Amino acid sequence: xxxxxxxxxxxxxxxxxxxxxxxxxxxxxxxxxxxxxxxxxxxxxxxxxxxxxxxxxxxxxxxxxxxxxxxxxxxxxxxxxxxxxxxxxxxxxxxxxxxxxxxxxxxxxxxxxxxxxxxxxxxxxxxxxxxxxxxxxxxxxxxxxxxxxxxxxxxxxxxxxxxxxxxxxxxxxxxxxxxxxxxxxxxxxxxxxxxxxxxxxxxxxxxxxxxxxxxxxxxxxxxxxxxxxxxxxxxxxxxxxxxxxx
Amino acid sequence: xxxxxxxxxxxxxxxxxxxxxxxxxxxxxxxxxxxxxxxxxxxxxxxxxxxxxxxxxxxxxxxxxxxxxxxxxxxxxxxxxxxxxxxxxxxxxxxxxxxxxxxxxxxxxxxxxxxxxxxxxxxxxxxxxxxxxxxxxxxxxxxxxxxxxxxxxxxxxxxxxxxxxxxxxxxxxxxxxxxxxxxxxxxxxxxxxxxxxxxxxxxxxxxxxxxxxxxxxxxxxxxxxxxxxxxxxxxxxxxxxxxxxxxxxxxxxxxxxxxxxxxxxxxxxxxxxxxxxxxxxxxxxxxxxxxxxxxxxxxxxxxxxxxxxxxxxxxxxxxxxxxxxxxxxxxxxxxxxxxxxxxxxxxxxxxxxxxxxxxxxxxxxxx
Numbered sequence: 001x002x003x004x005x006x007x008x009x010x011x012x013x014x015x016x017x018x019x020x021x022x023x024x025x026x027x028x029x030x031x032x033x034x035x036x037x038x039x040x041x042x043x044x045x046x047x048x049x050x051x052x053x054x055x056x057x058x059x060x061x062x063x064x065x066x067x068x069x070x071x072x073x074x075x076x077x078x079x080x081x082x083x084x085x086x087x088x089x090x091x092x093x094x095x096x097x098x099x100x101x102x103x104x105x106x107x108x109x110x111x112x113x114x115x116x117x118x119x120x121x122x123x124x125x126x127x128x129x130x131x132x133x134x135x136x137x138x139x140x141x142x143x144x145x146x147x148x149x150x151x152x153x154x155x156x157x158x159x160x161x162x163x164x165x166x167x168x169x170x171x172x173x174x175x176x177x178x179x180x181x182x183x184x185x186x187x188x189x190x191x192x193x194x195x196x197x198x199x200x201x202x203x204x205x206x207x208x209x210x211x212x213x214x215x216x217x218x219x220x221x222x223x224x225x226x227x228x229x230x231x232x233x234x235x236x237x238x239x240x241x242x243x244x245x246x
Numbered sequence: 247x248x249x250x251x252x253x254x255x256x257x258x259x260x261x262x263x264x265x266x267x268x269x270x271x272x273x274x275x276x277x278x279x280x281x282x283x284x285x286x287x288x289x290x291x292x293x294x295x296x297x298x299x300x301x302x303x304x305x306x307x308x309x310x311x312x313x314x315x316x317x318x319x320x321x322x323x324x325x326x327x328x329x330x331x332x333x334x335x336x337x338x339x340x341x342x343x344x345x346x347x348x349x350x351x352x353x354x355x356x357x358x359x360x361x362x363x364x365x366x367x368x369x370x371x372x373x374x375x376x377x378x379x380x381x382x383x384x385x386x387x388x389x390x391x392x393x394x395x396x397x398x399x400x401x402x403x404x405x406x407x408x409x410x411x412x413x414x415x416x417x418x419x420x421x422x423x424x425x426x427x428x429x430x431x432x433x434x435x436x437x438x439x440x441x442x443x444x445x446x447x448x449x450x451x452x453x454x455x456x457x458x459x460x461x462x463x464x465x466x467x468x469x470x471x472x473x474x475x476x477x478x479x480x481x482x483x484x485x486x487x488x489x490x491x492x493x494x495x496x497x498x499x500x501x502x503x504x505x506x507x508x509x510x511x512x513x514x515x516x517x518x519x520x521x522x523x524x525x526x527x528x529x530x531x532x533x534x535x536x537x538x539x540x541x542x543x544x545x546x547x548x549x550x551x552x553x554x555x556x557x558x559x560x561x562x563x564x565x566x567x568x569x570x571x572x573x574x575x576x577x578x579x580x581x582x583x584x585x586x587x588x589x590x591x592x593x594x595x596x597x598x599x600x601x602x603x604x605x606x607x608x609x610x611x612x613x
Contacts, residue, residue, distance in 0.1 A: 052548065056575055078576055080271065080613045081303075087394050090431065098377050099348040103440060106474030110511045115547060119511075159474070216515035216547065237338045241429070242391035246310070246333070246341065 025135040025151060031174035033130065035203050040065045040234050044227040049116045051219040058114055069239040070123065079114055084123070085244040091120055094244045101245060110161070117190065117213035117221035121161040132156055133165065143168045143177045144193075162189060173197065173204045188214050200228045268306045274612040275299040283603035291600060295319075299328065308335045311345075329382055343387040348380065349401055351427055351444055353467040353479035355379070356538040356556070357525035359501040360467035360481030362446040363403070363423070366501050367525050367536060369593060373554045373566040374582050374605055395431035395440075423448040425463070442467040462486035472506075480504035485529070502526045505538075515547040535559035548572055552582075562588025562595055568605075580607040 023031070041064045049056045058077035064070040072084045081096035091104045104111070109121040133153035141150050148168035155163040162181035170177050179192040191212045198207035205228060212220045237243055281293040301314035314328035331345030352360020356378050359366045364381045371378055387401045403423040405416045427444030446463045467481040485499035505523035512518065519542045527534040537557040544550040549571040556564040568582030582605040586594040595601065 052546075053572060054575065076613065078611055078613055080273065088433070090395060098380055099350045100379075101350075103469055103477075105438075105471035105477055107511075108477060108507070108509050111509060111517070112515075213515070215513050219515065219547075235338045237391055237394075240339075240391045240394045240397075242339065242341065242389060242397055245389075246335075 025137050026130070028137075028149060028151070028169055028174070029130055029135060032169055032176060035173070035175055035205065037067070038064070038230050040230070040232055042227075042229040042232055042234075043225055045223060045225040047114060047116060047118075048222040048224065049114060049219070050222070051115075052217065056114075063234055063238050065234060065239060071239055071243065072123075074114070077114075083244050084113070084120070085239060085241070086123060087239045091123075092241065092244055099245070101241065112213075117211045117216060117219055118223075119161075119213075132160055138166070140171075141168060143170075146173075146177055147171045148177050175204050175206065190214060195222070198225070198228070201230045203230070268304050271303045271305070271613075273301045273303070276610045276612070278608045280606045281603050282605075283600040285599045286597050286601075288599075301329070309333065328380075331385075339391040341389050343385065343389070345385070346382050347385050347387070348382045349385055349387065349403070350379075351467075352442065352465060352481045353469050354481055354503050354505055354523060355521065355540075357503040357505070357523045357536065358467075358481055359483040359503040359525070360442065360444070360465040362425070362444065362448075362463035362465055362483060363401075366481075366483065366503060366527065367534075369536065369556065369558065373556060373564060373584065374568075374580070374607065396429060398426060398428045400426040401446075419449070421449055438470055440469040442469075460485075461488055476506050476508040478504070478506050498528050500526075500528045515544075517544045518542070533559075552580075556594070558588075558593045560588065560592045562586070562592035564594040576611040576613070578609050580605070580609070582607065 041062075043060075043062045043064075045060060047058045047060060049058075056077065058079055059075045060072055061075055062070060062072040068089070069087045070085075074080055074082050083094040085092045085094070091109065093102045093104060094100070095102065104120055110119050112119050113123075133155055136152045136154070138150040138152050141148055148170055151167050151169060153165040153167065163184040164182035164186070166180045166182075167176050168178040169175070175194065175197060176192070177194050180188060181190040181192070183189055191214065193210050194206040195208040195210055196206070197204050199205075205225065206223075207225045208222065210220055210222045275298070277295075277297045277299075279293075279295040281291075281295070283291040283293065285291050296319035298317045298319075299314060300317070301312065303312040304310065309332065311332040312329050314330070316326040316328050318324040318326070327346055329346060329348070331343055331347035333341055333343040335341050349363045350361075351363055352358040354360070354366075356371070357367050358379070361379070363383070364379065368378065384404050384406050385401055386404070387399060389397060389399045391397045401424065405418055405421050408415055423446055425444060425446030427442060429440070429442045431440045432438065443466045444464075448460055448463065463483060463485050465481060465483040467479070469477070469479040472478050481501075481503050483499075483501040484496055486496055487499075503523065503525045505521060507519070507521045509517060509519040519540075521538075521540040523538040525534070525536045525538075527536075536559065537555075539553075539555045539557070541553040542550055549569060552566070552568050552570055554566040564584070564586050566582055566584045568580055570578060570580045572578050584603045584605065586596055586598075586601045588595040590597050
């Protein structure tokens with residue numbers, strides 16, 4: 001089973017038939033996804049929110065399986081003990097103080113996680129983005145010293161969080177180095193940039209990346225991965241309500 | 247109480263080391279509240295309140311436990327147990343919980359007819375509370391997953407332990423309760439509804455301030471989405487009196503609650519949320535009809551406007567308006583104004599002590 005981890009995947013697409021250096025846009029995107037799609041993964045890291053209040057760090061641990069399933073637990077900070085479960089198109093939050101499970105649907109998915117630049121809808125999406133977007137190769141640009149393809153994505157369906165995207169794909173590593181996310185009106189909503197990368201099991205992953213919600217003032221959220229394990233065995237009940245409320 | 251706490255703490259400390267790879271996490275919350283309340287024909291009532299919640303949790307792959315204690319600054323210092331439980335996995339799909347823990351059943355923030363454990367409504371609840379429903383009780387619970395989003399749970403609620411005359415003893419056994427619930431989530435491509443149904447038998451009304459009913463409590467709770475625009479939820483409960491199982495008697499125990507929640511996100515990090523809940527209780531004569539409205543406007547992420555209102559069918563209301571300001575990491579300040587509107591004989595009424603007040607709340611959360 002294939003899977004994509006949520007904060008490795010803040011950009012995505014599906015191809016059109018334009019060719020770049022012998023690769024079609026669909027092929028480029030497939031190569032990008034192969035860096036971000038795992039059978040299973042276990043990650044540990046830190047979310048660092050910088051805003052007008054200063055800097056807040058929250059450690060997390062997460063598990064994921066396939067495209068559909070992920071479980072995130074915050075292990076420090078004000079949200080310590082809170083968990084997010086995404087499975088079968090559903091998203092559930094667990095608040096340990098009230099022992100309460102809240103199911104998020106619809107507009108509530110646009111709420112911010114940890115008052116950061118990342119929202120719950122950023123970790124949603126059962127379909128691959130390549131099923132939801134049409135891709136068009138716009139050109140090439142150098143980003144942070146790396147030669148990248150610039151690909152423009154346009155949604156194929158209604159109700160997606162970001163109807164338009166532009167992504168800059170590293171031509172050598174097949175990694176999304178930089179991405180811009182737009183509303184249907186063309187307004188820029190978010191930006192994503194990879195700051196550092198790491199190699200794990202032959203795949204290139206962003207070990208440090210930063211997200212900016214352009215609708216928030218002076219705010220950015222950095223995600224650092226400290227530990228990554230891929231293709232490990234996870235118990236069948238990892239992505240269950242029982243484990244969410246454990 | 248202190249000796250009871252000692253017993254729980256001993257149990258906690260004894261059981262936790264049984265598990266390997268234990269991680270201990272301390273946490274705390276400090277809350278300082280100054281309340282100035284109106285007293286008709288007298289000087290205002292100034293109420294300072296200082297509480298400190300201290301907690302420690304221990305987590306291992308197979309066992310976890312939590313101890314939380316609240317200290318209330320008074321003479322003498324009051325100590326209350328908030329949580330003290332141990333949970334153990336029984337294989338991959340089941341677990342067992344024992345101790346002083348919360349049992350969270352049904353759907354609803356303020357009104358919840360499905361909460362047959364702690365009650366459907368809390369008309370006497372402090373509207374300024376961070377958590378409206380945070381009760382806990384002595385509980386033994388078995389939880390079994392079947393599938394990712396479905397499970398059943400069986401609970402027994404023994405009488406609370408009482409420390410009296412230098413001796414720890416169980417409370418009245420006819421206040422005990424036992425039951426279970428089944429939660430099933432249907433696939434999104436059908437109705438997408440989350441169904442929950444449960445049963446609880448309770449011997450006596452152990453919490454007279456809440457509508458916790460004696461007898462066989464049956465409930466059904468649903469949660470879903472209105473075309474993605476708003477979150478909808480509702481609960482219904484009937485109580486069967488073991489001494490009179492007739493429908494004539496049972497139909498008068500119907501309790502219905504429901505709610506809608508919606509949030510709008512705007513530019514510059516602003517957001518506005520709206521929650522409206524209602525409750526109908528027919529076990530009371532005349533039937534109780536209540537409403538709860540909660541509005542929250544956050545203009546920039548630094549602070550937020552909070553409005554809460556509780557309405558009663560006798561046309562009285564309890565209102566809370568205020569501003570919550572984040573000051574630093576984990577540190578916040580709240581300035582709240584509370585007022586009761588209604589006749590003196592109503593559930594909420596003016597011209598009675600503490601019918602209006604101003605509260606300043608400083609809170610620090612340490613984790």
